[in-house]
Amino acid sequence: MLALLREISLRHFVRAPLRSLLVIVGITLGIALYVATEAAAASMLSAFGEFVGRVSGRADLTVEGDGLGVPGELLANVADTPGVEHAAVSLEVTAQATELHESLLVLGVDFLGDMHFLPFSIEEGDKRVIEDPLVFVNDPTALLLSKRFAQRHGLKQSSRIQLLTSDGPKDFFVRGILEDQGPAASFGGQVAVMFLDAAQVSFARGTFVDRIDVAAKSGQDLDQLRARLSERLDKGLHVERPDRIGTRLRSLAAPLHAALWVSGFLALLVGGFLVYNAVGVAVAQRRREIGLLRALGATRANTTWLFVAEAGILALPGTLAGIALGHYLSRYSTATTIEALNRLYASVPQVAPHLTVRLVTQSLVAGLGMAMLAAWWPARRGAALDPAIVLRGPIALEASRLPLVQLSAAGLGLMLCAWLPWLRGSKLGGAGAISLTVLGAALLTPGLVVVFRAVSVRGVEAMLGIPARLGLDYVERTLGRSTVNVLALMVAVGMSVSVGGWLSSLERSIVKWASQVGIADLAVTQGSPVIDRKHVAFSAAATDRIAKLPGVRGIQRLRVLDSQSHGVTFRLVVTDTDLFLREAVTRGKGWQLISGSALAPGQLSDRHAPRILLSENAAERLHARVGDHIDLPTPHGELRVEVRAIIVDYTSETGAAFIDWGVFAEHWGNDVVDGLFVYLDASAKPDAVSASIRTAMGGDAKAGAVFVTQTDAIEKHIVKTLRETFSYSSSVELMTLLIALMGVIGTMAAAIIDRQHEISMLRAVGATTRQVATAIVVEAAFLGLCAAIAGVGVGIIECYIFFNTLLTAQTGWHLDFVFPFSAALRTGALVVATSALAGGFPAYRAARASIVNAATGD
């Protein structure tokens, strides 16, 4: 075996450098994507670990609340609970240092309370961090900075730093530098510490804090203490062990983690596909050699292992190059993932990806394993060749022996199974239905290729002549190999069309919804153009300033916070309902009702009989109908509200409840505003008012602290955000397509080797080089066409199933399905054109090949 490898294989590596390169490139790409996605996933988990470490610190239990957070005044109650040794409030805000264009984690610390959880050491050697604590707590502009951040920006004692607050950008002054240890080293060292009261005022948190940290007395049973604390606290507040936070975060980010895992797996799969193709070419090229080896005594197993070992040897440099490339790419994949985490789930730091020994080992095993596994099937097929036939002379081409009827029947059966009712309504069922569809389509593909060929052969022959027909004939003759290519391309097309359908449907539904509810002239936010984890709320004073500006006719305040009822968490959207309904009537727009009678001003703003609107998905999750009552937790106990109507709304995948501003202000006692919709006087110029809003908020247009968006730009922004959200899947899809097309090149190369004799004969009897090239290009384009048609079909079915199972189960949204004409046409045309192009190089080589083989039979 080793002798065969040394004497035969090594020479082939040198004699066929392109084929060797194809194997190496296939493995490199597959492993690079695998490493990049795995590193991103590992960084995500590491960021979670950092977050949990920061939050838990020395706490045994934490008290947290939905919505506004935890009222700070509860601290005394918690601290007095038997079994509690220490209790302290904690506030964390991700603030933007507007002039430095960076984010900082601002920790609000009660320096006058229990110092047990203090996130830094007061003494640093013989020097105190805060020279005069009294001055510090009395100065609302004082803060401490972590050493790393301060050094990077040249900030020292008394330096000025501008942060975006609820009253716009404000100047703060450095009163101490913290050693980078403990929580001060968290968030990538981007940490500032402020006195709690100053942080609450600066970021419009009122008297609320994020949590109360609790340290239990020695020997105290934590479950008992937890139960004791829960009894003392209002509904809407939870007592948890800190480690539960990590579990919850992991569960929240599970879809992101799953997407990363699927991307990595897919990358390995396409890499394997390339190896499969390259080994297929090698087997075709070396049929005579295989026949000779077999005739001279090599067993089938010897021959199979020879090819498998060759793939393994080539995979080694490919894997190493893939690890290096993947490490480089992981910077981008990690940054994108952490950015998504920050936007969606929690303030976690940007973690630099690390190439761990475990990941390197995993990649080596995956690279070598995948290459050898992918090589096994074509190697086995090659080893099964009858040496007598191979050595007799001209190559007898393999004839397809696929049991087409059985395969098609099984495929159709599986695809029909995907529509079974019990697969609806759950994520697992939805995933199963999509898998059944893909598997069914895979089994159906050989039959489809035969049917497509039969349907198109006459037309193709009439248009492009007999050589084109011979190309189609060859596809059917080597159906197994053709099918693998069509399948690979089909998966790429299906993915593209599915994402396209999902995006266009979501886009249409959301844009339609946004145009119905986004009726104001301007939308105003701080820190982020939308209300997400990066935005900064406005204080009541800031809101008033905007309301009084010339040209402003009215402002519709918006507050979005988490709430829960009967154990179901959803978004509570607080707004001025009367103003909205009045303005909506004049514009012929407003909330789209799913159930409930038409709405009029005053119906939601009655403070004595509070009513709310529920989004479709919230209503489903709460099992609530119009007229039902649900209890909402407020800082002062539960508030019973009536469901007035159920509406179309895409605010949140967890569902949303809409409540009037006045009702909220009375029962929640909070007047912080997350965003504003501004209605202008008829004579006012939007640009002029936008400028005056920025000025009023002290924002510099260049700093991007205050975002004033005109209505038509909101829709564009939504569409842009949606497309950006899908950009990662688009890049995976593009990569898949590229790799699948490399597979087409490999297949066509193998086809030409197989047909060398036939091509020579065609040339001998009068086929021109152009006619030969046409045959090859048509064959490649036909593979692309089959994949495009099948892929569009599969993509649409996948998209439809996704809407009716996974999406409904995940979000409760029912979107209008929009046929993705543009995606289908674009991807279909792209696949056919690039497949034809991929056939170009092999076609050129075929046309230039020597003709004399026909006569000699070599």
Next chain:
Amino acid sequence: MIKLSNVSRAFGSGSKVVPAVRDVSLTIEPGSFVTVVGASGSGKSTLLHLMGALDRPTSGIVEIDGKDIAKMDDDACTLLRRLRIGFVFQFFNLLPTLTATENVALPARLAGQSRATTQKRAEELLERVGLAPRRTHRPDELSGGEMQRVAIARALMMDPPLVLADEPTGNLDSTTGATILELLLGAVEAHRTVVLITHDPAIACKGTRIVTMADGRIESDRPSPGPSVPPAGAMGTMTSSNA
């Protein structure tokens, strides 16, 4: 007429050059039936390729109908083969997905003629080689002799003045080989030039002239001692309908 003047053909490069044909000069008159014999590796197949414009000489001049093939571009050579030369190979070289009729019609289809136009002529040729009942059969449904008869019909599809046959009976039993030979003699009777490569001295004697190759050179070039007139039946069969 085919004229070869001091033609050499070598393969490989540098120190690994292997000469296949060395300094060969030969003229083949129209309507003649020339057989080429020689041991394996003597250069006879290479010579045939040069005569058929399948290959180009390393040195010397190959003229077909007065045209130097070295001066013709690829398309011109292709047209020459398509319209003026019919090839018959040892291994038949039929396309497995085409029926017998389609295989015969292939050169005409490559020339851009329609299916309807070519079908009649192809079926006519199949009838003449005795394969009318097999016209819809594919190669894997035909015997070796039948496949070679289809190949001969294909070689005559464009009614070429020159037929080049490389060991057409080499893969067949003697009875079937005799049938094939009769068909080729019929082509000679129809005033075509036929050049046939063979190992078999008995078949070589059927030609009007025997060229013997050794080590890439012409060892002898002499008239055939034996009868060259084919049986009457075969002659009748292969008289061109277009002639």
